[in-house]
Amino acid sequence: MDEIHVDVLIIGAGPSGCVAASYLHNNKKQVKVVEKSKFPRFVIGESLLPRCMDHFDEVGLLDVLKDYGFEIKRGARFLKGDIVCNFDFSKKHTEGWDWTWQVTRADFDNILATELVNRGVDISFEHEVVGVEFNEDGTSKTSIKDEQGQLYYVHAKHIIDSSGYGRVLPRLLGLDKPSAIPAHxxxxxxxxxxxxxxxxxxxxxxxxxxxxxxxxxxxxxxxxxxxxxxxxxxxxxxxxxxxxxxxxxxxxxxxxxxxxxxxxxxxxxxxxxxKNFSKSVKQLYGKGYALTGNSAEFLDPVFSSGVTFATESALKAAKLVTKELNNETVDWEEEYTGYIMKGVQVFATYVKEWYTGNLQTLFFHRPENPEIKKQICAVLAGYVWDDTNPFVKKHDRLVKNLAYLIEMEEKEKANQ
Ligand code: FAD
Structure with missing residues (x-):
């Protein structure tokens, strides 16, 4: 088992790695997943967003998750003193799922990985990626340490790095970049x-x-x-x-x-x-590899966007890799970075404006405006690519400007 040849090597069997592996396996690509831990294992990230149900559905993993009986999440409640701001996913601007789950991740991730193994996906648990070399054509040779500490090598046409906080390729290739989100x-x-x-x-x-x-x-x-x-x-x-x-x-x-x-x-x-959980990278892809999930970018837990971005980016990367393996041309800059960053930037604005206090001004202002609430609710459900939603399209201005107007109005009232 010294040298193995596959189409795609996936690093990490969290939600990101499992969604990518499932898509590629369904499309008859030869995949190997390498996972450092023994499952089930604990990881944080327990509140999901409705948008990720689309991803599990598309790759055929939704039914096995439904069977477990995780707690249903139909919205989210924010409290500030006596003021309550309740978001209900059935009242949102964008069409889409109006529920999701609150999950114990050890069980959730184990269900996904076990289902893939049952379907014939090759997952090696307690195997750790320790090094990688890329050839000019993007093919790679990855060094992996097995559970006995023995090294072996995987030759792949593509690597999808879904290693979460392991951040395998960002570390090995020097891709880390300080996050623009304030340190929390x-x-x-x-x-x-x-x-x-x-x-x-x-x-x-x-x-x-x-x-x-x-x-x-x-x-x-x-x-x-x-x-x-x-x-x-x-x-x-x-x-x-x-x-x-x-x-x-x-x-x-x-x-x-x-x-x-x-x-x-x-x-x-x-x-x-x-400590300082926000992470970022200089680039989301390179010749022969793509970064997905937390290995690429993590903003902040306040809007529970982590797993949803992990599965969104995994599905997109797996689709683009499949296209390339089918000899179709892929514009990674536009089709991957452009697409993923569009969503990341919407959430990044919401996270930043949460900590400036502007978004909190909108959430806790009374009386509520039902139309604005529906639009913000669609963002909180993870539908951040829908340009018909003004709170997506003009995310960089709308939250700030509206908070300013509310504060002006409140000052005026106080002066009357
Ligand atoms: P992971 O689920 O971390 O999986 C990566 C896998 O890669 C791991 O199993 C790991 O063992 C494996 N791996 C690592 N290194 C190697 C290696 N060298 N070789 C082989 N395998 C390797 N997100 C939400 O959606 N909702 C929340 O409520 C939420 N709360 C959070 C709270 C906090 C405080 C923090 C910090 C994050 C939170 N997140 C939340 C984010 C969430 O944890 C991640 O976004 C999510 O787990 C990413 O999934 P993933 O598949 O990319 O990575």
């Missing part, structure tokens, strides 16, 4: 949600906004556990003393809404702290 960090765990209220309140995904930079996510799962996590500036995350469990317990006291429900509950694993 996070601390999170799961709890056995023994004080979960009955009804919708118990299962609602909620973002409790403590201040402009600091918020708590609450993501209830169908197994009775709930994911809780704080996001804030490093100064906030570092200001608490003790180990990660003590720090998270102290942080919970800052959430008036959730402290009683979660205070003192046993954490299912020691809270994980990820």
């Amino acid at each position: 960090s996070s601390i999170f765990t799961h709890v056995k949600d023994v004080r979960r209220p009955d009804g919708e309140e118990g299962t609602l995904i909620t973002f409790d906004v403590l201040d402009k930079d600091t918020w708590l996510w609450v993501i209830p799962f169908s197994n009775g556990d709930t994911s809780i996590g704080f996001v804030g500036l490093n100064e906030f995350i570092d200001a608490f003393e003790g180990d990660t469990s003590e720090r998270l317990q102290s942080m919970l006291k800052h959430s008036k809404y959730y402290n009683d429900r979660f205070q003192g509950l046993e954490f299912k694993f020691p809270p994980v702290c990820i």
Whole structure:
């Protein structure tokens, strides 16, 4: 098994790698997936967006996910003190899915990978990519360490790097670039949600906004556990003393809404702290490779866009690779970078405007404007390529300008 030849080598079996592998396998391409961990394995990223249902559906992975019974997510709730801003995905500007799931990722990713293995996709778990060499024509030779520490080599016509925070090709090829998103960090765990209220309140995904930079996510799962996590500036995350469990317990006291429900509950694993999570790269593709998912770009968890971008970019990359393998011409700059960055830039604006406070002004302004809410809701559902939505097409101006007008109006009212 020293040397293997395939059409496409996929690095990583997360949602991005699995969607890419499924598409290529369905299109009769010879694929090998190499995954560093043993599945099931924990990873963060538990709140999905409706848009990603299109991707799982298109590659034939939706039914197997439906069978599991993950918690249904029909919208998202944002709280600021007494003000509640509820988004309902059935009331959105763009046509498309009006529900998705809140998922335990260990189970979710394991279902995807197991299904692919059952369909005959070659996935090697506990195999780690450690090096790569590209030839001038874009073909490559990748060095992989197996579970016994033995090296072997995969020759591929294309590589799809879906290695998430492993960021394999960005590291090996020096493609990392500082993110334009302000630096934030996070601390999170799961709890056995023994004080979960009955009804919708118990299962609602909620973002409790403590201040402009600091918020708590609450993501209830169908197994009775709930994911809780704080996001804030490093100064906030570092200001608490003790180990990660003590720090998270102290942080919970800052959430008036959730402290009683979660205070003192046993954490299912020691809270994980990820610092400066936003990532970016100099380029999304090169001759013989494409970066997808977190390996390419990660903005911020506030709008739960990570998995959806991971599957959107994986599906697009897999389609373009298939075209090339079928000897069709591909304009990677336009068809891949142009397409992906259009969506990334919309979300990047929303993330930036969240932390300037402008978007929070729109969310928590009363009375609500139902038409504007529908348009923003379509963005939050992941439909960020729909130019009929003014909040997509003019994303760079609309949020800022509207927030300005609201603030002017409020100042005027205060002066009357
Ligand atoms: P992953 O799911 O990370 O999979 C990559 C795989 O590659 C891993 O299994 C890894 O073991 C493997 N790998 C790594 N290195 C190697 C190697 N050298 N060789 C072989 N295999 C390798 N997203 C959401 O959609 N919703 C959320 O609510 C959300 N919350 C988040 C909260 C925080 C604090 C953070 C930091 C992120 C959050 N995200 C969220 C983002 C989400 O985690 C990612 O966008 C998503 O997991 C990306 O999927 P992926 O398939 O690209 O990578």
